[in-house]
Amino acid sequence: MALEEKERIIIPDENGEEHLFEVLFTFDVDKTNHSYIAVTPVEQAEDEEVEVYAFRYEEKAKDDDDLSLFPIESDEEWEMVEEMLHTLAEEENNE
Numbered sequence: 001m002a003l004e005e006k007e008r009i010i011i012p013d014e015n016g017e018e019h020l021f022e023v024l025f026t027f028d029v030d031k032t033n034h035s036y037i038a039v040t041p042v043e044q045a046e047d048e049e050v051e052v053y054a055f056r057y058e059e060k061a062k063d064d065d066d067l068s069l070f071p072i073e074s075d076e077e078w079e080m081v082e083e084m085l086h087t088l089a090e091e092e093n094n095e
Contacts (some may be wrong), residue, residue, distance in 0.1 A: 008042060011069065019043075024052065029085055035059075036081055037069070054081045 007023045021039035028035045038054045055069040056077065072078055 009039065009067070011039070021053070025084070025088055026057075029080060034077075036072075036077075037067070037083075038085060040083065052085065054078075054085075 008064045009021055009023060010018045011021055012018050020042040022042050026035060026037045026039055027041055030035040030089060034056050036054060037057065038052055040050055040052050044050065054072055057070070060066040060068055060069045
């Protein structure tokens with residue numbers, strides 16, 4: 001499954017309640033062979049600061065749209081995701 005900009009996904013929380021998120025971006029890290037996804041809740045008030053959530057993900061099957069999400073736990077992974085987020089934000093502001 002190739003993720004596109006403005007794609008939306010449903011992520012259940014720890015209580016099993018489903019929440020709709022908009023995909024900001026995905027990227028792969030060749031040296032670790034991991035894929036990452038950054039999402040933001042669709043239902044946010046306009047005046048709220050935008051919350052961004054990031055996960056490491058794996059596609060469950062080639063013909064399936066399901067993703068397995070994993071929390072980012074290492075500082076190194078967080079730094080990579082934050083750097084990518086800043087780079088994309090700068091590119092968006094320059095357009």
